[in-house]
Amino acid sequence: MKTHWQQVLRELTVQPDKHARFLNTISLMEYMGARKIVKSQFEKNIDSEVLAHMTEEIRHAQIFKKMALKMSDGHLKTYTDEFLLAGEAGRSYIQSVDQAVCAALEGEDSYLNYLLSTLLIEERANQVYPFYAQLMEPFGGASQIKAILREEEHHLEQIQSLLAESSKVSSQKLMALRMIEQRAFDFLIQSVALELGMEVSIPGVAFDL
Ligand SMILES: [Fe+2]
Ligand SMILES: [Fe+2]
Numbered sequence: 220m221k222t223h224w225q226q227v228l229r230e231l232t233v234q235p236d237k238h239a240r241f242l243n244t245i246s247l248m249e250y251m252g253a254r255k256i257v258k259s260q261f262e263k264n265i266d267s268e269v270l271a272h273m274t275e276e277i278r279h280a281q282i283f284k285k286m287a288l289k290m291s292d293g294h295l296k297t298y299t300d301e302f303l304l305a306g307e308a309g310r311s312y313i314q315s316v317d318q319a320v321c322a323a324l325e326g327e328d329s330y331l332n333y334l335l336s337t338l339l340i341e342e343r344a345n346q347v348y349p350f351y352a353q354l355m356e357p358f359g360g361a362s363q364i365k366a367i368l369r370e371e372e373h374h375l376e377q378i379q380s381l382l383a384e385s386s387k388v389s390s391q392k393l394m395a396l397r398m399i400e401q402r403a404f405d406f407l408i409q410s411v412a413l414e415l416g417m418e419v420s421i422p423g424v425a426f427d428l
Contacts, residue, residue, distance in 0.1 A: 224408045225350055230415050232354050237414060239290035240304035246283035247298045247306065251313045252340060253277045256333060264330045268377060272337075275370045282367060286360050308410035315403040316340060316396075323392050334382050335393075339400040341375040344368075 221229065231238040253276035260269060287295045295302040303309065320335045348371060352364040382388065409419050 223412075224347070224404070227408050227412045227415065227417060228347075228351060228354060230417055231411070232357075234415060235290060237304050239287050239295055240302060241411060242283050242290060243287035243295045243298065244303045244306055244309040246280045246287060247303060248309050248313055249276050249280035249283060250298070251310065253280060255313065255317060255336070259329050259333055261329060264333075269333075272374055272377075275374070279367050279370070282363050286355075286358070286363070290358065304414050305407060305410035308407040312403045312407045313340070316400050319396055319399040323388075323396055328387070331385060331387060334378050334385070335388065335396065337374060337378045338382060339396060341371055341378060342397075343400065343404055344371040345375055 231241055253273050256269065256273045256276065284295075298306070300306055316339050317332075317336050320332050320339070324332055324335070345368070348364055348368040352361045352368065355361045355364055412419055
């Protein structure tokens with residue numbers, strides 16, 4: 220049986236105009252991820268791995284942007300609101316995770332903030348992108364998403380081993396952060412479902428329409 224988020228993503232594939240705009244939203248989220256790394260890290264923390272991560276996230280944004288352009292006949296050039304689907308929820312997903320980590324660390328350690336935010340986002344990417352790759356099979360985008368996924372897997376492994384060296388985050392705190400990420404993801408999926416005219420079915424997610 221498909222979970223709710225899988226049903227919502229599957230529904231996207233039969234509404235190509237909206238699907239193109241959602242691909243543009245994913246591109247925006249990849250871009251925001253890259254921008255957060257660039258803006259948040261002090262020079263003293265930047266090594267070759269961090270540089271690679273920035274570069275790869277920008278490239279992911281470009282790959283999704285090209286898919287959005289292809290599916291919209293070149294129409295969705297920028298990240299202006301009308302070119303996005305559930306754009307506000309996409310933005311707020313990245314911001315919610317970042318702010319929750321910042322609050323949990325009391326704003327103190329920008330490098331640890333980077334590691335934790337990345338952990339939460341990469342865990343989600345590693346759950347969603349394999350399914351998304353299958354969905355993109357008929358549109359010719361599966362191999363590109365699989366290539367992105369290989370890099371996301373590598374980011375997750377790196378972050379897990381760097382975090383294992385740090386004893387500053389309790390498992391309780393991590394569990395609380397994962398719940399916040401889950402809520403932000405549910406909110407994004409529900410926003411997409413609403414745009415698609417589907418029923419909103421996850422309890423506890425409030426909407427201001
Ligand atoms: Fe990425
Ligand atoms: Fe990544």
